[in-house]
Structure formats: structure tokens, C-alpha cells
Amino acid sequence: MTSERITDSPGEATIVARSDVVVVGGGPAGFSAAIAARREGASVTLIERYPYLGGLAAGGMVLVLDDMHNGDEVTTTGICTEMIDRMAKVGACVFPPPEERGQSWELLRKWGRWGAFDFRAQTKPAPIVMAAAFDPDGWKRISNDMIAEAGVDVRLHSWFSRAVMDGNRIKGVICETKAGRQAIMGDVVIDATGDLDVASAAGAGFVHGSYILTTVFRLGGVDTEEAERFRHEDPETYAKIDRQAKRLMGGSWDLWWLKTPLPGIVWCNCPHMTGLDGLSVEDITKADFEGRKRIYALVDFVRANMPGFGSCFVVDVAPQLGVRQTRLLEGDYVVTKDDVMDRVHFADTVARGRDYYTPYRAMLPKGIDGMVVAGRHYAATEAAQKQSREIPPCMSMGQSAGVAAALAVASNIQPRQVQPAAICARVRAQGGDPGDIPSANAKIMEKAA
Template identity: 30%
Template sequence: MDQPMTIIEPSHRTPVYGEFDVVVVGGGPAGIMAAASAARTGRSVILLERYGFLGGAGTAGGLSTFCGLHAKVYGEHRRVIRGLADELLDRLERLDGLSQPHLTINDGIQAQAFDISSYKIAADELVGGSGARLLFHAMAVGVVMSDPDTIDAVLIESKSGRAAVRGRIFIDASGDGDVSAWAGVPFEKSPADNGMLYPSLMFRINGVDVAAAGDRPWRTVERLMDAAERAGTHTFPRKKPIVRPQRNPLEWRANLTQLSNPDGSAVDGTDVDQLTHGELQGRRQVLDAFAFIRDNTPGFGDSYIVDLAPQIGIRETRRVFGRYRLTEDDVLDCADFPDTIGVNGWPVEAHVAGTVDFRFQRGENPRGFNQLPFRMIVPERVGNLYVAGRCASLTHDAASAARVTGPCFVMGQAAGTAADLALDAGVGCGDIDVATLQLKLEKAGVYLGREEVTP
């Protein structure tokens, strides 16, 4: 096999952009909460984000829906994600950018739609108002290690050139586990025979005639697509489409694409060639799906595509190995952990080839949520690093549940709060006093799932 062509670059001195107590990489839901919670302890914090706005999949991925804020607790729908999430939702409400919760996944659990522009502003206010420094348009590209177990700096590239951001503690909220991988933390990706969750390209439709669309038109869209598939007139990349109204019912969000390589495998969000292929494929799928919806669904005849998400939505890539790996059984059996940092109520939502496989919590009338252990955000080997979000220590099937917004909020707030405790005690990230962390989280309003809940 031929060796790839290489170019030897000359060595150079990299300027230090700044030195901070806590460096957070990635401005998605985990990064937002990590930066805000760490800054509120009085620590110097910087949040590095490659786009010009926060929100991650919710904004850059066009998701426009909070999944995992709620759980179906013994048959009753309850919001179980609290703490800084309360403040974020309050800000969205004041901006008139938050819809009421709606039932989703066969009416089995609630989700909550939001206005993307409002979310960007609310996230700015939450993070900036907490005292954290924001650096947009800064792409993390590597790390510098002071020793094999300690990160000294994150390297970034921007329009201002290359720079280093030094820190005492780092929080990897990149989604893809970039910082962890560069630092040598062991990780895995799903193998080819049980591949990664398939990405999607989200889009939004405007100009819907609400009266003509009638009651529950999202069911009409699904029924029409199923009928066309059975008749052989159309082939869609994914069954179980999600087409739902936004804050203003004239506008609808559409989540019904599925992006794959020519061999049928899921597009890998860490491979630039596959990402490029996925963006091109996604736009073709959007055009085909929208044309069908417009031409066949009552109320959509004069509608148009108002927005294609800035990037395809990646559901899974690297998952680090931590002190504990959350499993599918933990999710489905509503597991408890002594080191709980919050809860997850979202079921397993596996985006497999051609469809979406939902697996809800087991039992006739389950509690509906599992606790999330502190150990899942503590990676192996590197002592001054937390990993929060979909790249935390999760199995493939557990990631199908705990990758969504709600549990990412939980992991982020816990990581930011824990960073202060580690710095205060002068210990490694995994060696803090967990009881103290739990008390601080509860004082901040986080629901740890420790109170007895009865049917």
C-alpha cells in the first residue's frame, strides 16, 4: 500500500491567546452549561466555538427542538432537566421563542420546539452573563501536553491565525471527542456491522396554510409517504418522518433525511470527505422530500423551503472510555447510581438503515428515567479533563438515548461545577468529593433523581 504524500512544515512559535482556569471546547448544549456553571463559581472560563453562535445541533444542525427535557414518570409527563436549563428556558420564553411541550415518538414522550434565532440570543446571554469569555470562529485543531496525563493547551485556528489557549482544566464538549482523542484518551466508534447512528440534514418549510392543513397534519405526511412507498411511486431514505410546526405554525421543521456512504454505511462526522458527500446528498434528499410534501399534503401547496441547516446533524462518532460506561440496560431499566449528577428520560432512539428504532423504558408502568453517573464524564488516563455530551463514556445503544439535549445539559452543568471543586482541592478531575458536587448541583436546582417517586 502506498504511503500518503506528506509535506514537512517548518517549526514555528505559537502565540498564547490566553490562560484560563477552565477551557471549554464546543458550544453545544453541554458546552453552554459547562461554561456557564464553571464561570459562576468565579473561575476564569473561555468557551471555544467554531461557528459564530452557540447551540450546536440545535442551531448549526437546525434541530430547533429540545429532546430529553422531559420523562414519562409512571405515566405522567414531567420535566426532569432543571438547574441552568430553567434559566435558559426562561430567557427563551421572554424572547417569545419557546413553544409548549408536544408529544412525540408515537405520543410516548414530550419534546419542546424553540425558535433558532431566539436560542442563539438566549445562549449568548446565559454564558456571557455568567462571566465566561466567548471566542467564536475558533476551530480547535490539537492539544499540547505538559506530560502524558496532563493537557497544557488547546491549539486553535481562526482568521487571526494559529494560537494556543492554556488552561488548568479542560472540558471536551466537542461532540466528536476531539480534545480527548488528541490527548490520547481511549475511545471507540461503532463497528461496521452495527454502524454509527445515521446523520440527517434538517430543513424548515414556510408558508403553510394552517387551516387547510387541518388537525395533526404531521400524521398526514407520514401516511402519504408510507402509501407512496407501498405503491412504488417514491422511495424515501428513511421511514418515520418528523414534520412538525414551529413557534409560528406558518413554519414547520422537517427531520426526514438519512445520510449514507455509497456502501450504505453511515456518514462519519470525523471524515471530511464523508461530510462533504453527506452535505451534497442531504440537499438532494431535502429537495425530493419537500417536493413530495408540497405536492401531496393539504395546506402545503404554496409552501417553500425557508432554511437548510448550516451543517448536517451528526448523532454519533467517537465515544470515550471513562470510569463507567452507561449502557442500554441502564437506560431501559431506569438505573440508579450513587454518584448521580442528573437524569435522562429519553428512550433509545436508534437511527438505523432506513428507519428509526425506538425502545422505551421497560415494564408496564416504568419510572421513566435513569440517573447519569459522574464517572461517565471522567475519561481514562488524562487527569485534567472532563468529557460532556454525546462523546462521553457511553455504549453505542446508550448513546442513542443520552446524546440528546436534556442529558447533555446535565453533563455540562456537572462538568463545569466539578471543575471548580477539582481546582479548589488541587486534585485530578476524577478525584473530587462527589457528595459535595451533588449538594452544589441540587442547590443550583438540578434534579438528581434521588427523591422517591411513587406511581
């Protein structure tokens, strides 16, 4: 890569919108933040670079919502639960009812291929828990409905470019669009980009992490009943074919295909590619090309060898590359792996996952005012983020971020001055569980704010 540089004048941008809260990124965290802030009475503008809402849930086709059940209770509720229930009503979401959650081989056989099992369990069979398999276009459809009902001003096709700063305080953002540079101004900006694009541009510190990249895809024409019958009636032959399929992909989870709400359509959260940087144009281009190559090698193989897959075909490859980790915020507090694994409960907890908690300080960029961060790029070590980056906890963060932003605007204070207890009270009023009351089975070790 060349080291030559040019000087590019920032130029001017037309102010096209002003609102109390500006949310950059329309993925699960940003979507939740926008709705939560609007429900608290703030005017909200939501900016998204793609022509749809949903981020890695819809565009990246991460089609199971998990890490939201601690074995005794559903822990991630609120807007996440609303999304699940509304998708289910239109046939776009499937999840095990409460009476079919538990630990038995019969339950695992029924629900395992829906991804509705505790993937972190150390025991066998893995317990069936609350997890939801959904259709990506169903997510987009319900997102549009919920955003419109809330009254959020949505601007798609708008690629974040620059942060508008006044000293150490963000005042708005500039986006590149087909109409030229456009500025969206706001009192509080929420960075829900997943890659910390806004906060890093504003001068916030971060660490640069990396993890596997995935070109997620779906196959159609699959007889899932035949494939599952083969697996259970001839496990040795199945295992041999399965191992070869995984070798062709070069990396995948144990269950490389899962059922979806659409008959005959299966979800493949693979192939995985290591050693690539999700911020490098060269690397992500390589991943896109290499991923498709591996996908079609797999299809040729399973058509010829895997019962149930003889007539399969590629329905689609996710339009967004599966990027799991890039920039991680340097926040007022950085969550550690021990915090996650030991289920540390913080005095300023405002969001939660399965049995871990997120302190408000980990959503505040150190040294930057006017901003809250929500999503997989929150302040956590690389190891901690790998354990706490699933979609439902990111939605929990987003809901709390939206509430915090609205409270800051209403009181004319900085987000850093908003009391965590006030955030939690309003999230609970919206039907969410912010984690301020720890689970009975959690190992409680309070860490003061």
C-alpha cells in the same frame, strides 16, 4: 484516498488567553458547562468553531428539547430550564403547560405536531409530556445573553487543533484561526465537542461508532391547520401521500414535519442517511450534497400533492450536519444499554435524562488528568448512547462538568478527585437536578463508584 503522508511541524502558537477552566465546544453541553463553572467563581474561556453558540440545537436545528420528563416529573432542570423559560419570554419557545400533559387523543392532536409527546411510549395515544419546541435564532440570542451575564470569555471562529499536554495531563488547547495558531491555557479543560476531539487528541481511548446523518431543514409558507385537518379528515389519502414523501427522503421519523414558534414555518428533522461516517470528510460532504437533493425532491412532491404545502418553500437547511454518533469516550466507567433501559442509579450519579442516570466516572477519560467530558460523546456503548444522547441530558452533563471543573480548581485537585456528592450539592444550589436522588418510579440498582 491516497496513503501518502507528509511530516508537518507543530510550530508555535500565541497564548491568547489563560483561565481556570477552558471549555471547547459551544453547543448545549459546553454552554451549560461554561455558565456553571463561572457561577462557581472560576474564570472560564469558551471556544467555538462556528460564529454562534448552540451547536446541534441551533446550528444543527434540532428544534425540540425532549427526553426530560419521566411521566411524573420534569427531570432535567437547571440551565436547561432557564434556557426554555427565557426563550419562551421572547416568543421563541413553545411547550405544553402542566395541565395539558397527559394521555388522550385530544391532547395528542393539539400538541403532537409540536413534538411534545413521549416518543418512547409503547401505548397509544402517546402521552403529552414536557418538551419544548424552539426557534434556532432564539437559542442563539438567549445563549449570548446568558453567557455575557455570566462573564464567560467567548472565542468564536476558533477551530480546535491540538491538545497541549504535560505527560498525561492536559494544560490547554491550540486552535486554528484567521489570525493563525492560538493557544488557550487552563487548569481544567472540558471537552464538549460532541466528537471527542479534545480527549482523543490528548490520547484518551475511544470507540468509533456511527448512526444516521441528517440534513435538517425548515419549510415556510405552510398552512399547518389545513395540513392537520386533511390528515384527520382523510387519513387513508394522507397516509398514502405521507408514505411517498418518506420514500423520496429515504428515511425520516414518523412525523417528518413539526410546528415551530414561527407561524407557517415547520421543522423537518430529515432526510436520514445511513452507512456514512460523521468523521469522514468524504462521507459528510456526500451527505450534504445528497441531503439537499432529497429535500428539493420532497418539496416538489408535497407542493403538488399535500394540502397545506401547496405554497411551501425552503427557508433554510441547517448549517451543521445532523451527526448523532462518532467517537465515544473510554471512561473510568462505560454506561451500557442495560444501565439506561433498567434505569440503573449509580453511587456517583451527577446528571440525568428522563429516567436514566450518568455516573461521574463516565465523564472522566481513563488515564488523562485535567479533563472532564460532557455531551453525546461521553463513555457509553453505542447502543446506550443512542438511548441517552438527547440535548437536555447533555445539558445536565454539561452543568455538572462545569461545577466539577470549578471545584477542582478551587481545591487545587484533579477533576477525578472531586467528590460526586459535592458536585451534586452545587448543581442543586444552581437550580439543577443532578439525579443523585432517584425518581420514585425508577428501578433502583445501585452500582458503587
